[in-house]
Amino acid sequence: MGERKNVNRMIGTLLWIFCFLMFLPMVFVIINAFKTFGEVVMDPLALPEEWNLNNFKEVMKTGNYVKVFLNTIYFAVLSGTIVLVLSSMAGYKLSRMDNRASKITMLVFMIAMMLPFPVIMIPLATVASKLNISNNLTLVSVLNAGFSCSLAVVMYTQTVRGIPKELDECAYIDGCNGYRFFFSVIFPLLKPMTGTLSVLYFIRYWNDLMLPMILISKKELYTIPLSQLSFYNQFTQNRWNLLLASGLMAIIPVVILYIFTQKTIISGIVAGAVKG
Amino acid sequence: MKTKVKLKKEGFDFFRFIFPMLLLYIIFFILPLLQTIGYSFTDYNGINPTVEWTGFNNYLAVFKDKLFLNSLLFTASSALLFMIFANTIGFVLALALNRKIKSKNILRAIIFCPFIFNNVTVGFIWQFILGRLMTDLYPLTGWEVFKIGWLSNEKLVLYSVVFVKLWQTMGYFMVIYLAGLQMLPQDPVEAAVIDGCSRLKMITHITLPLLKPTIFVCLFLAITETLNMYPLLMTLTNGGPGHASENISLYIYVEAFKSHRMGYAAAMSVILTILILMVAALQMRLTKEEN
Numbered sequence: 171m172g173e174r175k176n177v178n179r180m181i182g183t184l185l186w187i188f189c190f191l192m193f194l195p196m197v198f199v200i201i202n203a204f205k206t207f208g209e210v211v212m213d214p215l216a217l218p219e220e221w222n223l224n225n226f227k228e229v230m231k232t233g234n235y236v237k238v239f240l241n242t243i244y245f246a247v248l249s250g251t252i253v254l255v256l257s258s259m260a261g262y263k264l265s266r267m268d269n270r271a272s273k274i275t276m277l278v279f280m281i282a283m284m285l286p287f288p289v290i291m292i293p294l295a296t297v298a299s300k301l302n303i304s305n306n307l308t309l310v311s312v313l314n315a316g317f318s319c320s321l322a323v324v325m326y327t328q329t330v331r332g333i334p335k336e337l338d339e340c341a342y343i344d345g346c347n348g349y350r351f352f353f354s355v356i357f358p359l360l361k362p363m364t365g366t367l368s369v370l371y372f373i374r375y376w377n378d379l380m381l382p383m384i385l386i387s388k389k390e391l392y393t394i395p396l397s398q399l400s401f402y403n404q405f406t407q408n409r410w411n412l413l414l415a416s417g418l419m420a421i422i423p424v425v426i427l428y429i430f431t432q433k434t435i436i437s438g439i440v441a442g443a444v445k446g
Numbered sequence: 447m448k449t450k451v452k453l454k455k456e457g458f459d460f461f462r463f464i465f466p467m468l469l470l471y472i473i474f475f476i477l478p479l480l481q482t483i484g485y486s487f488t489d490y491n492g493i494n495p496t497v498e499w500t501g502f503n504n505y506l507a508v509f510k511d512k513l514f515l516n517s518l519l520f521t522a523s524s525a526l527l528f529m530i531f532a533n534t535i536g537f538v539l540a541l542a543l544n545r546k547i548k549s550k551n552i553l554r555a556i557i558f559c560p561f562i563f564n565n566v567t568v569g570f571i572w573q574f575i576l577g578r579l580m581t582d583l584y585p586l587t588g589w590e591v592f593k594i595g596w597l598s599n600e601k602l603v604l605y606s607v608v609f610v611k612l613w614q615t616m617g618y619f620m621v622i623y624l625a626g627l628q629m630l631p632q633d634p635v636e637a638a639v640i641d642g643c644s645r646l647k648m649i650t651h652i653t654l655p656l657l658k659p660t661i662f663v664c665l666f667l668a669i670t671e672t673l674n675m676y677p678l679l680m681t682l683t684n685g686g687p688g689h690a691s692e693n694i695s696l697y698i699y700v701e702a703f704k705s706h707r708m709g710y711a712a713a714m715s716v717i718l719t720i721l722i723l724m725v726a727a728l729q730m731r732l733t734k735e736e737n
Contacts, residue, residue, distance in 0.1 A: 182547040185539075189556045192613065195575045202574070214579045215586070256467035263463035267456055275464060282475050284726050286673040288698040289715045292708045293481035294474065296492065316470030317478075323467065348462060377564035379677045384703065395677075398566045402681060410574055417567035424562050432555045435562070439618065440625045444663055 203414040210410045225415035233397045233416065234390070242393040245311055245382070246375035250368055252315035253322050258364065260319075261326025262356055266338065276327065282320040287380050290317070295384045305388045314381055318374070321442050322367050328445065329363045330356070366438035369431050373424055394420045479719075485712035492708045504713035514714060516689055517697040520604065521672065524693060527608045529668040535612065536619025536664065541649070543620070544627045554624070558617030569681025572610045573597065597683055600690040607691050610682060611675055618671075619664055626660030627653070659733060666729045673722070694718055 202210050203225055205218040229235060260279075264272050294317070295304075303309040337355065357364075379395040386396065398416050402408070428435060486504055490497045508514050539557060543550050560568065576596040584592040596606040630653065638648050654661075676696040679685060685692035685700070692700070694714065702711035 178545050178547050181542050181545060182549065182553075185542055185547070185553050185557075186549075189553060192557065192560075195571060198575065198579055199571050214574075214582050252470075256470070260464040260467040263459050267460070269456070271460065272464075275468060278476065279468075279471065281479075282471070284670065284722055285479070285719060286670070286695050286722075288676070288695045288702075288711075289719050290475060290478040290482060291699065292485060292492075292702050292712050292715065293478035295703075296708075297474075297478065297481075312470065313474045316474030319467055319471055348459065352463070373562050377562075379564070379566060379680075380699075395564050395566045398564075398570075399681065402566075402570070408573075408578075410578060413570045414574060417570045420567050421563045424564075425559070428555075428559065428562050432558070436554070436558060436621050437625075439561075440621050443618075443622050443667055444625070444660075 199414050200418065202410055203418050205411050207409055207411050214410075225411045226419060229401070229412055229416045229419060233401060234392075235397070235419070237390060238392050238394055238397045241307060241391055242376060245307055245314070245393055246372050248308065248311040249314040249318070249375050250371040252312060253319050253371060254364055254367060256315070257319050257322035258326050258357060258360055259352060261323050261328075262330050262352060264323070265327045265330040266335065276324075279320050279323045282317065283324075291380070291384055298385050304385045305391060307386075307391055310382070310385050313385070314375065314378075318371075322371070324445055325363060325367060325442060326360065329360055333359055366434050366441075369427065369435055370438050370442065373427070373435070376424055482712045482715050482719075485709050486716045487713075488709045490709040490712070491706045492702075493706060497709075500709070504710050505717075507710065508713050508717065513689055513692070513697065514694075517692045517694045520690070520692060521694045524604060524608055524611075524675075525669050525672040527604070528611055528672050529665055531608065531612055532616060532619045532668050532671070533661070533664050535616045537623050539616065539620040540623035540627055541653075543624055554617075554621065558621055560614045561618045563614065565675075565677040566681050568610065568614050569678050572606075572613075573682050576606055576610075598687055600687055603683060603687065603691045607675075607679065607682065611671070611678065614678070615671055619667070622664055622667070623657075623660060626657050630656050662729055662733050666725065669722075669725060673718075 198214065201217060202214055204221050204223075206224070209216070209218060264276055294313070298304045298310075298313060301309075303313055333356065338351075377395065378393070379399065382393045382396050383399070386392065389400075392400065398413075398420060401416055402413060487499060487501060488497045489500050543554055547553070577598070580592045580596065583589070594602065596602055634652050634656070635648070638652055643651075672693070673695055676693055676699060679691060679693060679696050683691040685696055689697075695718075698711045698714050698718070701707050701714070
């Protein structure tokens with residue numbers, strides 16, 4: 171038994187070394203995000219002469235970061251809300267109905283999980299510009315919700331299966347109106363799944379580059395990844411101090427969210443992967 | 447009578463509950479997908495309103511296009527490499543974390559963490575490390591590894607890209623394998639322990655065969671992950687040097703939105719869709735056979 175404990179301790183140490191090596195690059199990223207451009211060019215390995223937030227301030231100013239930040243939150247929260255409300259409704263009825271129509275609908279919903287975005291990108295851009303969706307964050311969010319709902323529909327359908335059918339029948343006999351019954355009885359029961367999905371979708375939308383890239387061209391509507399990319403294309407010689415600072419600013423909010431909800435995120439992602 | 451009422455009610459419910467999401471999904475996913483097929487037979491360029499029907503010309507041109515074949519080759523080789531390494535590393539890490547290790551929750555969280563970073567940032571980080579920082583490490587250490595242009599060498603860029611993608615996603619594969627391991631039935635394992643089975647034999651003869659469903663899922667996910675890595679490629683290498691790291695998704699994007707050959711890009715999208723559906727069908731069949 172003692173031998174086994176030693177083996178476990180050794181594996182634990184190895185894993186810590188592995189993590190350390192894995193995050194070693196991040197140390198250099200952080201160091202260089204605090205340097206001046208001259209310092210990065212001269213010696214990327216050295217520590218900055220003075221630790222200050224100048225790079226971050228410059229990114230905020232030139233990238234109009236406050237606006238960009240708010241845009242991203244608006245885009246992520248609005249798309250997420252639409253997806254969660256409509257997919258929970260759809261998932262509820264899909265799991266209750268047991269006929270061909272519902273099975274086919276389910277299959278149709280699942281197609282999107284397999285195909286990469288470029289497959290629909292061209293018509294999407296055309297349709298969006300014809301319907302004046304481009305450069306309107308609200309409508310872009312609606313579009314975004316429509317094409318990314320698959321995971322939520324599948325996960326909600328699975329979850330509703332665990333809620334007894336008798337509950338519906340009681341309400342039916344009582345003459346309870348469908349929507350009211352759903353939102354006052356079923357939706358609260360789905361809370362854990364809603365929590366998981368809202369975090370997953372928030373991260374996904376926060377990080378999304380491609381959809382905003384083809385639908386948003388106005389600078390004042392940029393989301394974070396878009397503004398990072400335009401920052402990157404702006405200089406011929408990469409201003410590493412600013413790019414790395416902008417990178418850190420983009421991931422810090424998600425990392426903070428991750429620290430508090432990592433168990434939910436991981437179990438949600440595993441469930442989504444296995445079911446998809 | 448009763449069934450008729452029930453059917454009517456179901457139809458009404460379908461309309462009220464499922465239809466709103468389905469409608470958005472159809473407008474913004476299914477219709478564009480079908481439209482892609484339509485565009486693939488035209489010379490649509492996104493600007494000119496007069497679109498001409500060109501039949502199978504785009505498809506014929508695609509197969510003669512060296513850059514398309516190049517991107518297909520890059521996609522296939524990166525998918526294969528990534529599939530092997532992501533699954534091996536993910537599985538080994540999961541095996542290690544499945545033991546009684548004190549800080550395993552923290553370790554799991556740390557290894558998984560890069561998966562939530564956005565692709566643009568991951569591209570920045572590694573372009574900086576591989577393209578900038580490494581050149582300064584060579585004079586200090588004298589190690590040949592740092593002398594190589596990992597992102598500027600046409601042959602090596604494939605490995606660099608797969609490496610970065612692994613750094614970002616190995617935690618993802620690890621947590622899926624870990625969940626698979628934790629769901630395994632305990633009886634065969636206990637029986638094997640009683641029989642005095644060796645550790646390695648237990649993994650190859652008991653764990654791996656039982657884990658087959660998870661392995662299939664992970665193999666398929668590895669393919670989807672490589673197809674979806676074009677935002678990372680954009681900031682890491684932008685397809686370069688030359689076209690050495692251009693995968694098919696990135697090539698479709700470039701053709702559609704930079705060269706404005708949308709009809710042509712649509713034809714490539716259709717081919718890609720068919721390829722993916724073939725792989726998906728294969729995966730589904732294998733999974734079904736297992737059950």
